[in-house]
Amino acid sequence: MTTLCVYDLEIRSMELHLQIKMNEKLFVRNPEQTELGRKIIEFSIRLIHENGFEAFTFKKLAEVIGSTEAGIYRYFENKHRILIYLTAWYWSWLEFRVTFHLNNVSDPSIKLKKLIQLLAANVVDDDSTLYVDESLLHQIVIAEGSKAYLTKHVSEDNKDRLFKPYKDLCSLIAAIILEYNPAYTHPRSLATTIIEMANLQMFFMHHLPALTDFGQSKDEQLVVEFLEDLVFCSIRK
Amino acid sequence: MTTLCVYDLEIRSMELHLQIKMNEKLFVRNPEQTELGRKIIEFSIRLIHENGFEAFTFKKLAEVIGSTEAGIYRYFENKHRILIYLTAWYWSWLEFRVTFHLNNVSDPSIKLKKLIQLLAANVVDDDSTLYVDESLLHQIVIAEGSKAYLTKHVSEDNKDRLFKPYKDLCSLIAAIILEYNPAYTHPRSLATTIIEMANLQMFFMHHLPALTDFGQSKDEQLVVEFLEDLVFCSIRK
DNA sequence: TTAAAATGATAGTAATACTACCTCATAAAA
DNA sequence: TTTTATGAGGTAGTATTACTATCATTTTAA
Numbered sequence: 464m465t466t467l468c469v470y471d472l473e474i475r476s477m478e479l480h481l482q483i484k485m486n487e488k489l490f491v492r493n494p495e496q497t498e499l500g501r502k503i504i505e506f507s508i509r510l511i512h513e514n515g516f517e518a519f520t521f522k523k524l525a526e527v528i529g530s531t532e533a534g535i536y537r538y539f540e541n542k543h544r545i546l547i548y549l550t551a552w553y554w555s556w557l558e559f560r561v562t563f564h565l566n567n568v569s570d571p572s573i574k575l576k577k578l579i580q581l582l583a584a585n586v587v588d589d590d591s592t593l594y595v596d597e598s599l600l601h602q603i604v605i606a607e608g609s610k611a612y613l614t615k616h617v618s619e620d621n622k623d624r625l626f627k628p629y630k631d632l633c634s635l636i637a638a639i640i641l642e643y644n645p646a647y648t649h650p651r652s653l654a655t656t657i658i659e660m661a662n663l664q665m666f667f668m669h670h671l672p673a674l675t676d677f678g679q680s681k682d683e684q685l686v687v688e689f690l691e692d693l694v695f696c697s698i699r700k
Numbered sequence: 701m702t703t704l705c706v707y708d709l710e711i712r713s714m715e716l717h718l719q720i721k722m723n724e725k726l727f728v729r730n731p732e733q734t735e736l737g738r739k740i741i742e743f744s745i746r747l748i749h750e751n752g753f754e755a756f757t758f759k760k761l762a763e764v765i766g767s768t769e770a771g772i773y774r775y776f777e778n779k780h781r782i783l784i785y786l787t788a789w790y791w792s793w794l795e796f797r798v799t800f801h802l803n804n805v806s807d808p809s810i811k812l813k814k815l816i817q818l819l820a821a822n823v824v825d826d827d828s829t830l831y832v833d834e835s836l837l838h839q840i841v842i843a844e845g846s847k848a849y850l851t852k853h854v855s856e857d858n859k860d861r862l863f864k865p866y867k868d869l870c871s872l873i874a875a876i877i878l879e880y881n882p883a884y885t886h887p888r889s890l891a892t893t894i895i896e897m898a899n900l901q902m903f904f905m906h907h908l909p910a911l912t913d914f915g916q917s918k919d920e921q922l923v924v925e926f927l928e929d930l931v932f933c934s935i936r937k
Numbered sequence: 938t939t940a941a942a943a944t945g946a947t948a949g950t951a952a953t954a955c956t957a958c959c960t961c962a963t964a965a966a967a
Numbered sequence: 968t969t970t971t972a973t974g975a976g977g978t979a980g981t982a983t984t985a986c987t988a989t990c991a992t993t994t995t996a997a
Binding site: 514515517518606607609610612613614615617618621626629630633634648649650651652653654655656659660663664666667670671673674675676677686689692693696697699 | 751752754755843844846847849850851852854855858863866867870885886887888889890891892893896897900901903904907908910911912913914926929930933934936
Binding site for chain 4: 729734736767768770771774
């Protein structure tokens with residue numbers, strides 16, 4: 464299995480910089496390598512978070528970063544590609560975090576608990592990436608993430624490996640599930656259920672509370688409890 | 701609890717006609733009451749199924765039904781409202797089917813099994829509705845359904861009760877779960893998990909098979925098995 | 938030094954989303 | 968019978984969005 468997304472940890476003057484290597488098919492020109500490109504990332508996150516993906520346009524983005532529409536088209540084919548880029552970035556970042564936090568943990572049940580915590584708890588911007596606000600990006604993934612693959616061209620995009628970071632995270636979780644119980648028959652489907660439900664229950668809790676059991680409190684820890692219950696009941700030997 | 705969506709079963713010359721009463725806020729003019737309105741429903745289902753929701757426009761719709769854009773705006777505020785209408789219709793129809801099939805079933809575990817079957821199995825157009833192809837509509841709900849609520853105006857739409865059919869189905873399922881095990885703590889979240897995963901695992905199975913455990917066979921019965929396992933493990937006393 | 942490539946701004950086009958206004962048919966009121 | 972109201976649907980727009988072609992300038996590479 465070849466890996467297109469790897470991580471770089473650079474130590475520069477006592478600061479830790481995390482660089483995520485993105486699939487080249489995601490963009491026309493790599494936005495991480497120029498000032499304008501980084502501004503595109505930084506401000507598309509802000510704009511999509513603020514007004515939603517439907518209201519997000521290259522014109523508005525160009526205005527806030529002091530550039531032009533054509534300038535942005537040089538980096539991304541269209542706004543949907545930016546959404547795929549951002550979600551792919553998020554899943555790569557999350558996989559890194561998971562790997563990092565599960566380092567030296569041997570008990571698969573503790574691994575799963577930590578994992579669910581990382582998936583369902585609110586994210587705090589970690590400052591190790593300069594132009595990506597992970598907290599806002601997490602909100603975007605919750606509210607817009609599934610639009611990245613719910614399209615008519617999902618299969619072509621998949622052939623270009625645009626969803627590899629999501630699949631890698633899914634594989635990682637499935638492996639831990641099998642570690643806990645090698646006889647469990649649906650590790651991948653359970654993995655995507657955890658990922659998707661961590662996001663969706665959070666969205667429902669805030670916007671359609673009647674669809675959840677944690678409407679009043681709006682405490683994300685309750686989502687964690689729900690998921691732990693769901694997972695451990697299912698994979699119990 | 702007031703009910704905005706109820707069902708009418710009419711017997712006309714030996715045929716059974718199912719009429720679903722829709723929330724008036726969903727449309728500008730009730731599309732069920734005119735020939736043009738019914739064509740809008742029938743052909744928006746076909747067009748969205750064929751080209752996806754993003755590529756669906758009022759102009760294209762007007763062309764295929766031999767009308768004009770302005771004519772369609774008389775029935776629906778915008779294309780997003782059509783999507784909400786279609787999904788609301790689908791959830792009402794499904795709730796009716798569930799109620800119908802669970803009639804006279806007393807064992808909650810059989811109820812849950814039948815329910816999962818109805819949610820996850822492919823739908824066949826049932827001919828009791830003349831201008832709605834339920835099979836195509838099911839495909840639309842799988843691929844586009846979540847876009848109905850994943851918006852910035854979800855809370856206002858929710859205040860107008862546009863998602864009531866979805867919530868009603870959720871309540872119905874939650875009630876059966878509690879019937880099976882009154883001590884279960886997350887009946888609503890589990891209900892939405894069943895609904896959403898029935899659709900999403902089906903989508904992944906066909907388009908992103910690496911995210912599931914039923915990639916090769918593409919047999920929806922495997923989704924049913926996964927969901928049954930997930931549900932019964934969770935609510936087991 | 939000079940050609941090629943990259944960068945970015947200007948100025949368009951085509952399609953989309955939406956609106957204002959017009960016409961016609963029907964049907965109730967005078 | 969005539970008048971007026973009502974709602975059906977159509978015509979012809981505008982503003983915005985998505986995207987492209989072209990030009991000018993800077994950077995880089997031979």
